[in-house]
Amino acid sequence: MRVAFLNSIEKDIYGGMEEWIRLAALALASKGHEVTLIGRKDSYFLQRAGEPFENINTFPLNIGGDFNPATIKQIKKFLDENQIDVITVNFNKDVRLGGLAARFNGTTKVIWSVGLNITKDKMIHKLLTPKLVDHVIVPSQSLKNEITELGYISKEITTVIPICIEDIELPEKAESRKKVISMYNLPEDSILSVTSGRLVEQKGHDFLIEAAPDIVKEYPQLRFLFLGDGQREYMYHAMITERRLEKHFVFCGMLDDVETHLSAADIMIHPSRVEPFGIAILEGMRAGLPVIASHVGGIPEVVKDGFNAKLIEAENVKQLSETVNLLLKDRNSLGQMAQNSRERFESEFSLEKMSGKLENVYCSVSSVNV
Structure with missing residues (x-):
């Protein structure tokens, strides 16, 4: 054919x-x-x-x-x-x-x-x-x-x-973490969060920026990595500067080597306004990342709430910050959800x-x- x-x-x-x-x-x-x-x-x-x-x-x-x-x-x-x-x-x-x-x-x-x-x-x-x-x-x-x-x-x-x-062989986590921390000159004890997708209104990066003050108050070592570029980058920089959060956010741009960043991360946050499916979430699951995402569109068909993800109401900044803080506090649940993400990817989305x-x-x- x-x-x-x-x-x-x-x-x-x-x-x-x-x-x-x-x-x-x-x-x-x-x-x-x-x-x-x-x-x-x-x-x-x-x-x-x-x-x-x-x-x-x-x-x-x-x-x-x-x-x-x-x-x-x-x-x-x-x-x-x-x-x-x-x-x-x-x-x-x-x-x-x-x-x-x-x-x-x-x-x-x-x-x-x-x-x-x-x-x-x-x-x-x-x-x-x-x-x-x-x-x-x-x-x-x-x-x-x-x-x-x-x-x-x-x-x-x-x-x-x-x-x-594709189910590809991912870089080893410790090596990836070392590389990413060195690349962006981050503290050794950083907790790495990734948000992957174009910097456009649909993806809801602004909600994460708004939620960040209440998150970093609890976890000052948290660093938010934005993987992707787009028309809202200048706006997001301004929002971050206004809140004096510059040291907590990294704009990584469009990456050819996104797998290294995903492998280095501890958690994926995907606060979309609209999301018909979510390929970026699949890439996070392939890397064994626990996911916090909006309960919109096709996302509930990709992740399983309470198994490998926590789903939140879209545009709810307070719920987003509370969910991130609660999940990071429970390291056992975080580790189990990471394992479950990889398991769900292998069984459903190869x-x-x-x-x-x-x-x-x-x-x-x-x-x-x-």
Whole structure:
């Protein structure tokens, strides 16, 4: 089967959906299918998701605006020449660019991978989307309920496939801790908390900053590591300075070696406002981290409250600080939850579990037998 993934994300951005595409491409390619990633020329998405792997290719494209005829023509030509069975689209614009190209092609089927509820109560969406999409994949039941609420996306063509990630060999914890403490010149007795994700409103870093004074009052050795970059970085620096918390926060930026930071950490805090799933949480579970996270979206489908995580009400700063303090106080529970995180990852979220489910959907939609 020949599969393409179209993603028009801007050149310098790489987020959760881009990582899902990388993982899905890897899963299908490992099953012997030919995969091509279509994205903007010189984009971080193509550089990172398209890293050399057998059966995965990239197709750099000058992607124009919505309904851009030149872009649609280029995509159609690619589908024709490469006999693509299924094209997977991401953003609403991608649905129209890739969907129209596939319809003009006449044989290529269209799967919409939805990582966030971007359905809209507008006539253009209600009329066009059902005509351009053959199937929809979402990572959680929560998101399926959201995107089918308006009625123009049918539940019958929407499949829930939880995101899974590779089980890689992680760096040794003591060595990772030593490296991270040296890298950021942190005290030797630091307790390391990680919050992984782009610095955008959705991820709720501001709630952690607001909660921090009550946390560091109890645990002055705590250091909060923000893994990722984004448009709110300046705002967060200002909030931290205003509260005189500079020594407690580290902005690590976009990392190629996120595993070392996760391996070094003692706890993961994920205070999202909105979260359809949470790949960053999976990465924390793979590293054996206990998790404190908001009870929103698909997060309750990823972690198990009281087993490997503590779930809190979103945007509740007081509950966040109290939960962090209570968990750090109970070192036995912290250690058990760390062990449980790794156990839950291995049993529920290794990449092999996702591979078979994806292959079944793609083959069913394309009518290709494997």
